[in-house]
Amino acid sequence: MEIAVIGNSEFILGFRLAGIRKTYAATDDERLHEHITSVLQDPEVGILVLNSTDMERLPRRLQSTLENSVRPTVIAIGGSEGDMSLREKIKRSVGVDLWK
Known part of the structure; x- marks a missing residue:
């Protein structure tokens, strides 16, 4: 499983420097949609990380798809908090609560 x-x-x-190989620069909304669609179809990706401001720019239907996606689990970081905490997203992705 990749990130x-x-x-x-x-x-x-920062993610590149940390060793994440699948990083995609989205310079505009069109590229953002293309990269998201590509990653959603990639069976090797288990976690997708987005900036929360980018998530808010997406059409509501795509936001809903990402929020309900189990694989890959989508984590929006920075800015405002999403509907689901990071703990809940990890629990949904892994299947167990790691904080217990």
């Missing part, structure tokens, strides 16, 4: 990160070049830089 994919989509966002602007500043957002993905």
Whole structure:
């Protein structure tokens, strides 16, 4: 299972430095949609990390798809908190509560 990160070049830089190989720079909304669609179809990706501001820019239908996605589990970081905590997303992804 791999981690994919989509966002602007500043957002993905830290993930690249941490060794994440699947990083995609989205310079505009069209590229953002293309990368998200590509990652959703990639069976090797288990976690997709997005900037929460990018998540808010997406059409509501795509946001809903991402929020309900189990594989890959989508984590929006930065800015406002999503409907689901990171703990809940990890629990849904892994199947167990790691904090217990």
